[in-house]
Every structure is written in structure tokens, then in C-alpha cells.
Amino acid sequence: MLVLEDINVYYGAIHALKGISFEVNQGEIVTLIGSNGAGKSTSLKTISGLLRPKKGKITFKGENLANIAPQSIVANGISQVPEGRHVFANMTVIENLELGAYLRKDKAGVKQDLKRVYELFPRLLERSSQLSGTLSGGEQQMLAMGRALMSKPQLLLLDEPSMGLAPIFVKQIFSIIKEINSSGTTILLVEQNAHMALSIANRAYVLETGKIVLSGDSQKLAASEEVRRAYLGG
């Protein structure tokens, strides 16, 4: 579904992604794990068109994504929940959700998806007319995820959804990710919380300073000595 081939991305002189290749197949949960500064967010930003690769190719459903505008990438069915959530804090919960459906013209479908988002996240319904800046961190994460779902994505990119959340919220968020996936949305999940990520993913890639160093079935990776030592604390 999504294929990255030899992607190289720079921030000025900093070579942040040094030729990474990976793929996500329809229906999967794929996770990209790695420590802080490995290049996980850079990868997702590049897929969403916020950053341009200097070299390499990204295709989605066979179509080349290089040099197409971020709004066309959203229109093509890729939506991202960015690291740090980035909700529009000066707007209400419902306004945030409506912005998620910015490109959609099918009013009935949008209404239906809004209902679905409220079912997934009942908290958001309770707080729909509240300014989103007043929500707790966990609620903001739910809002960011709900907002991304409002574009009806085929592929959902999640950048560290568990960051800074209390354990109870982390559990809840991960079970919702599984639920989203089982209703047909393919997921690319970026995490530092390797343990949780590996537990729900089908396949995983391990990123280290801009390079993919390991990849494979997530159960096998979770059991491997290298991953245990570097990412699972033992």
C-alpha cells in the first residue's frame, strides 16, 4: 500500500534519514520504533509531504507521492496524528473534528464518521463545545486521533500517541488503535514505547540514527536479544 524506497531527508546540513526503505501493506499495523532523534517523526512528516526527500521514492497505492502537496496526500487517504498532538487549542472540540474533514464534500458521510468518532471517544462528545486547549493530555490525544479519522483515511500515521500519558490512558489509546485497525484502517505507528507498540503490531522496523537496522515480525523482534537490550530494558 505504502512503499518507501531509499528515502534521504536533510534539515539543512543534517542528514536525518539516510536512505530508508520500508513498506506497509493494506490492513496491517506496522510500527517504527527507535530512540529519541532516530528519525521517526521525520519519516512521518516526509510521508505527509511536510518535508521533501532529497532522494528516494514514496508510492501510495502505486501512485508517486513525491512533489505532491500535503493537501493532496490527505485527499489520497493518508492522515497523520502528529507528535505532541497539535490540536487547535483556540478552537472547540467539534471545530477541531470538523477541520479533520476539511476536504470532504460528502456531508452525510462526515456526519456518520463524527458519530463513529464520538463512539470511539465518548469523552469528546461530553466536551464537544469546550475549547480544546482546556482538555487533559489524554483527551487531547483522543481529539487528535478523532480529528485524523474525520478525513476517513485508508492509512493512519500515528506519531508517539502514548507520549506523556498516564498508563491507564496508554492502555486505552492502544486498544482503540487496534479497534481502528480492525474496522479497516491500515496503521503506521511510531513509538518510543517499544513494548506496547510491538504488542499490537504485525510487523516492525527499528530505526537508529536515520537508518533501518532491524525489521520483521513484531513478536519475533520482541523476543530478539538485540531489541530486548536496546528498547525493552532487558
Next chain:
Amino acid sequence: MGSVTLQFLQQIVNGLSLGSIYALIALGYTMVYGIIKLINFAHGDIMMVGAYVGWFATTTLHLSFLPALVLAMMASAILGVLIERIAYKPLRNVIRIASLITAIGVSLFLEYGGMLLVTPQVRTYPPVFPDTIYNIGGIIVKYGDIVMIVTSIILMVLLHVIVQYTKIGKAMRAVSFDTEAALLMGINVNNTISATFAIGSGLAAAAGVLMGVYFNTIDPLMGIIPGLKAFVAAVLGGIGIIPGAMVGGVFLGLTESLVSGLGWSTWRDAVAFLILILVLIVKPSGLFGKNIREKV
């Protein structure tokens, strides 16, 4: 009523008229700043162009007030969009001072290009309105005062509706708050910035036409002082904050009128800049501004 009270109320009427002009211009400053963090120094000159289009529409084309106003707003809206696309957009991702200097260049271009095109000669607006004067218990209210205030209120209500309830308004707020997140929503940021320039410039043109109608004369440098005053108003209200620009504009107009009413009219302009200095010292984020932008 005592004559002091009458004097005071009279200055309130004058101040509201003047203040509504400042508010209309300040809105454009603040909206543009909100979305691309640029002080558009050419904004007062866009108002001047609007005033000229209005003048041309009422004299040569013999249009009445409303069509002339709409024409001027449309012309300036297009001008504003062109200025952004040609002069500011290429500099969007380079050091901020480059676009500030460019804005000053655009301002000078419009002022002196305007002189070449329409000559420095002062033009007189035709009497668009009856010069009816209402005497309400001793307070003189000109027909023009009413038009000025009512037009401004209508435009501000319209702006409020656009910004709060329409799709483009929501996109404008989203881009102002967090451009990268707006991109992830699929919002076309370039078009949203253009729309902001169009609306801000259109409001400035409305202010220009109102000034022409109210004060009767226009010239190519007429945008400089009101432009600076409106900038003060925008900073006073909190730059980037729409209601702040409205309140800042009206507050500044009222202050100036009251200062004049006290017989200190020579101090009128000085007071505006004194306010700017005080705001910058006491609360640089303005009346409506938060001191630090929350980052969650």
C-alpha cells in the same frame, strides 16, 4: 446638559467615527500578522489605493456610495493578493527582516508609483451623501458619522461571521494557530493566506473610501498616518487578535478626539505614539494578548 458634558459627548461621536476607520485598517494588520507574522507596512497604502478607486468610481463612473465601496474593496483585495504572491511569498521561509524590508519597499512603491500615476495633486471626493446634520440635544451628528459607524459595524459583523463560521474562516484560524497542523488537515495554506490578504485589504479599502467621503480630500500619501495609527491600534489590542484590533481602533479614535476636545489637538498624533510606547513597555502582548503563547 452642561456644556462640558456636551463637549464630551460630541467628542465621543467624533471619536467613534475616527475609531471605526482605525479599526477597519487595524483588522488587516492584525489578520496578516496572525497568519504570516508579518507587519505589512504597505497596508495603509492599500487603503489609499482603495480611496482612489472609490474616488474614480464616484467621479468618472458616477457610481453611488455602495457600488463604489464594493468596487474599491474588490480592487484592493486583488491588489493585496498580488502583493503577497509577488513580494512576500518568495520570502516566507527566509529570515523575517527580509519581508519587513520588502514591505517597506512595497509601501514606497505604492506611494510614489501612485504619485506618478495620479499625480500628487489632492483630489476632492464628490458629495456622496447629503450634508444633513442632526442636532441631538446639542450634539452635532453628521450624516457621514452615521454612515461611517454603521458601515464599519456591518463590515466587522460580516468579518466575525466569516472568521467564526465559514470554512475559509476556520482555515484562517487553523493556519494562524498552527500552520503545520493545518497542512495535515488538508488545508491549502497558500490559498488561505491569499484569502486573508484579500479580506484585510478589502477592509482597508472600505476605510479609504470612508475617509474620502468623510474628510473629502485624498492624496497618494494619505495612507501613511492612518496606517501608522492603525498599527498602534492593532498592537494596543494585541497584534494577531481580531477583537483586539476592533477595540484598539475605537479606543485610539476616542482618545484622540478627547485630546483634541480638551484643546490639545496639536498633541493628537503624539498621544497615539505615546500609547504605543506605553503598551510596549507595560504589556507588549496588548490588551487582549496572553503574555506567553501556551504550548501544550
